[in-house]
Amino acid sequence: MVIKVDIQHNFNFSHGRVKVRTTAEQEALKKKERAEKLSRYRIGMSIVFKKRKDKIYDDELMTVTERMVLQNPDIYTLWNIRREAFINNDWDEKLLEELTENCLKQNPKSYWVWYQRIWITNHLAECNWKKELMLCTKEFVVQKAGISPDEEFEFATSKILNNFSNYSSWHYRSLLLSKMFHKSDQNDIDEKKKQELELVMNATFTDPNDSSAWFYQRWLLNTHEFLATLSQALIKSDNVILFANKNISTESIYLKVNNKNENVQWKSLQQTKISKLWFGKLKKQLNETNNVQIEIEGTFYPLVCINQKWIYKKRKYKFCSNKDQLLEQLSSYKQLIEMEPNNKWAYLTSILLMRKIDFIKFYENILTNLNVLVNIDSLRSNYYKDLRSKYIIEYKIYELWNTEEDQEIKTEIDLSGLNLTTLSNNEHLSFFEQINLGANYLADSLHQLFILQSCTKLSLSSNQVKNLKKFPTLQNLEVLLLRNNKLNNLGEILQLLTRHKLKLLDLRENPICNTKELQTDIAQISPDLQLYIE
Amino acid sequence: MPVLKHDIELPASVPELLLEKHANFLLSYGTDKDEYMYCMTEHMRMSGMYWGLTALDLMGKLEQTNRNEVLEFIAQCQTESGGIAASLQHDPHILYTLSAVQILCIYNALDTIDIEKVVKYVKERQQPDGSFTGDIWGEVDMRFSFCAVATLSLLNRLDVIDVDKAVEFVMKCMNFDGGFGSKPGAESHAGMIYCSIGLLSITGNLHLVDADQLSWWLCERQLPSGGLNGRPEKLPDVCYSWWVLSALTILGRLHWVNKEQLVKFVLACQDTESGGFSDRPGDIADPFHTLFGLTALSLLNTDYPLKKINPTYCMPEYVIQRLHLKPARLDQSN
């Protein structure tokens, strides 16, 4: 398929060509014009193809191709032929340059013309780089022109100050800033980010309905973590689960027992080479006196042993270095909301700020803002509902952590009745063994359950589940509660049973309970299953 | 109410889906080989045929197309290099090579061309950094990466290229907003995002993207008119219904756009007289936007009598299943 995007492809599959009504006379005139154009096109093409075949790269070829590409720059073969001519002859280079410039003025978005320009530029010994820079600030040009990143950043700033509502400028700025981040230490990064947050806030206030700056702001408010660190690890009998803040490969993970590397068979959830979550199998069980550590990218994390389990857990909230600034911005956006009560961006940014300043403290306000967004930005209401679910789960996990003993990882969580629409990808859920997801809206999110790899007891009661086609295989699952759903397909249930070694299945208050064969068919597959039906 | 700076207003009444008219629009396209529009699009003929045939297949009208004529044309367009040209006498290019292979898969007629030579042509396009050139002239672009990987996977020959390197190049094109541009450093664009996500879907590497971040950017493409644009602050266009929706579908977050509003926008872009879809209401219809209007409706899973479209390959789902291909999607657990 040709991916023709946002370019005036050519003059008929074009964008933005209005269909106009014409009289019979106009129609006849148009027809005549077109017939002439078409015959000119055909004559032109046949001349060009003939000359190419005979390898005659003369003036006429250049004139004809020039005329034709100026009319339609997307006849890509003509550009190829011009290149052949360029190579075969010692053509006046200036001529070729002029042509693309004219062509670009008429068709600034034609990929073919842009490439011709780049191709020629690459081949020309001399080039007027300043002129190029005026025409377009492509990185490639900048590289050749030898401009320093700092100078470039200044240039970008001046461009943004001229016109805040310019997505390209923000994009460009993000590139430069990312480059600077790579070379700086954390303090410099924090300082630079502070300045940027000020700049971008000014931009959002200048034109609050222009979306460009808000995207850049959200990026700045993200945490940019460069180092992989361990968030949680658990070893139980010969099983290991570990969860890092970033995708890592098994090559950077070592399990050390008494300072010696232990052999572990690692598996990621989808057999990917890198992952945040890793599941390992040990060759032998550990014994309690062992000193156990996990090494990730050179950092060591000691595990503590409790009741035949080895655990590591990180339970600190992220430190926020510019809390005062963020609080100040939060109050500015509060004022903006007062002035423009329907500005969704101000609500969303407030959420992001509160989340960064103190998620736990602002939790209720965050949910309130999200509920407002569901209403004022109704096109994306499902997005906000999913985001709300993500925050709710995170909060519930934090709450649970507060009840944890020092050397304990809780394995049971109640997430019922929370209006959850998605499980998102919360890796912490992989550690829980008993999970109550009852009374939510997860019917369309069953595929996400695959994250619940340690789960032995799962409730999905009252979720309006209609089918189980996307229910993943959970190896440890023993108890599954599906009470009060809309299940009516026996085949799906039997299929689920063949994939699991269930001890108990609750199907009460489902249409399927009226099926005659239900009990006998299930008994054939799982004779020892405790089955609850109505 | 803020002014609609970069949006349009939908007409008061939106027509029903006019399938008969669209089928006729596409079937009559090219029946007159001397017709102006047809001739002047010679340099993109192969893709034009792919757009039309895929759309017709979705509407259950593939039998009414001239299979033999199409196959013969494709065979003639394969050049010595192995690559396939848009049309006779034009040069081979990876864009048209994919279109040709897609058509042949739909017609179940891959033996029409020399497959080994196609494989060789595509393999030769890969650069040391993993990227792909469109043809011998060296232009590098994300579209070409997608075309290469899609072509080879349809031919079940992905093994001939360095897939890891190809993926590495895609990841170098990722931007601050989670989207992808045409090359490293280039701005995010819905079309390029489709190509990148498509490539990652084919090669099983969707875990490399931040699906929440990218999908948010994608659902922000929806404008009050219901239509989708390809970048912030640009006008909506039917073809973005495809680039944006296919990526959202693969990322398992199609429900983040408002389906009813989008369907309304797409339907408003129909030409109620001559059939076909245009980019925006009231513009001239063409096969390109006609395909993407129909694929959008197919993805949105409305009750229209349209075949299912595969979001990764932009080909009917039954064809992808016939080829035993299973491009990854995040709304499926395995």
Ligand SMILES: [Zn+2]
């Ligand atoms: Zn378009």
